[in-house]
Amino acid sequence: AQGGRVELRGFGAFSVRKRDARTGRNPRTGATVKVEAKKVPFFKPGKELRLKVNGGEEP
Numbered sequence: 001a002q003g004g005r006v007e008l009r010g011f012g013a014f015s016v017r018k019r020d021a022r023t024g025r026n027p028r029t030g031a032t033v034k035v036e037a038k039k040v041p042f043f044k045p046g047k048e049l050r051l052k053v054n055g056g057e058e059p
Helices: 047-053
Strands: 005-008 012-019 022-025 032-035 038-045
Antiparallel strands (some): 005 012
16 A cells, blocks of 8 residues: 555545645535645546456446
């Protein structure tokens, strides 16, 4: 897991991406709120998984 990336052969890879700060809205009150920058998990499927999900066809 060096560098924040975990790869599972034939399945895909998990990594960490940075999400920038933004202005959001509270759905209950409608008030604007500041959403801080944060790190979020990201999944990139591997070729074998994509092929099985798509019935053997490469997009």
